[in-house]
Amino acid sequence: MSAAPKRDAALVLLTLNEVQGLNTLWDQIPVDQFRECFAVDGGSTDGTVEFLTERGIPVVTQPIRGRGVAFRVAAEASSAERLIFFSPDGNEDPADIVRLDDRLIDGARIAIARRFGPGARNEEDGEIIKLRARVNDTLSRICNGLFRTDQPRVYDTINGFRALRRADLLELQTTVKRFPIEYQITIRSLSRGWRIDEVPTTEGARIGGVRKASSWPVGVDHLRVLASELPNIRWIRG
Numbered sequence: 001m002s003a004a005p006k007r008d009a010a011l012v013l014l015t016l017n018e019v020q021g022l023n024t025l026w027d028q029i030p031v032d033q034f035r036e037c038f039a040v041d042g043g044s045t046d047g048t049v050e051f052l053t054e055r056g057i058p059v060v061t062q063p064i065r066g067r068g069v070a071f072r073v074a075a076e077a078s079s080a081e082r083l084i085f086f087s088p089d090g091n092e093d094p095a096d097i098v099r100l101d102d103r104l105i106d107g108a109r110i111a112i113a114r115r116f117g118p119g120a121r122n123e124e125d126g127e128i129i130k131l132r133a134r135v136n137d138t139l140s141r142i143c144n145g146l147f148r149t150d151q152p153r154v155y156d157t158i159n160g161f162r163a164l165r166r167a168d169l170l171e172l173q174t175t176v177k178r179f180p181i182e183y184q185i186t187i188r189s190l191s192r193g194w195r196i197d198e199v200p201t202t203e204g205a206r207i208g209g210v211r212k213a214s215s216w217p218v219g220v221d222h223l224r225v226l227a228s229e230l231p232n233i234r235w236i237r238g
């Protein structure tokens with residue numbers, strides 16, 4: 001029996017000290033289904049690079065730290081048509097990786113794993129105080145209100161678990177260096193009228209290591225991105 005053809009896509013692992021997550025999730029990550037799989041690493045010192053290298057996964061080390069930089073480094077390093085970004089810290093379900101790629105194959109320009117809306121769960125569901133979820137939801141509502149053209153509502157405009165074509169990522173000419181890269185990508189895609197598909201997901205808990213996205217500075221960074229993208233508002237653009 002011949003093996004199934006590989007997807008003409010690159011699975012990109014985004015890592016900064018995530019060896020514990022990698023250890024737990026490794027067998028569930030569908031590396032073999034993709035023509036390319038590589039990691040973009042922000043400078044890990046916990047054995048992440050060694051873990052990946054031992055398993056034959058090329059690791060591209062970023063010249064400058066930051067998730068935004070990592071997205072652009074991935075686009076430059078790859079030759080695949082489509083890029084699926086996966087962060088192996090426990091928040092993201094590896095089973096969604098092929099679902100996201102399937103949405104691109106179906107014609108979506110961007111595919112996002114959404115933690116909000118029907119059939120989805122985020123880390124704070126079941127908790128009494130849902131501060132993070134509220135902030136995320138508010139950022140998404142503002143984003144839809146200001147930049148959406150005639151697309152359906154996007155529930156999770158900031159989630160990093162997403163896929164898009166490499167050429168589209170390059171075309172968007174993103175500039176954000178740190179976390180709100182995803183927000184900038186969504187804003188610029190919405191304002192271009194691109195089809196954005198969302199796949200409902202269940203957000204897991206971080207497996208080990210520490211959070212790199214401290215809530216307040218990252219929240220402020222999102223507002224900065226929002227402000228800098230205001231010229232893309234539909235009634236200003238005309």
Ligand SMILES: Nc1nc2c(ncn2[C@@H]2O[C@H](COP(=O)(O)OP(=O)(O)OP(=O)(O)O)[C@@H](O)[C@H]2O)c(=O)[nH]1
Nearest residue numbers: 014015016040041042065066067070087211212213
């Ligand atoms: N390549 C790269 N990856 C990064 C960088 N900063 C963070 N990451 C990865 O991006 C993912 C998301 O960062 P997190 O710290 O988990 O942010 P978060 O999901 O808001 O926080 P938790 O809820 O604690 O998981 C993780 O897999 C990080 O390792 C970076 O500068 N470069």
Ligand SMILES: [Mg+2]
Nearest residue numbers: 087089091206
């Ligand atoms: Mg995380």
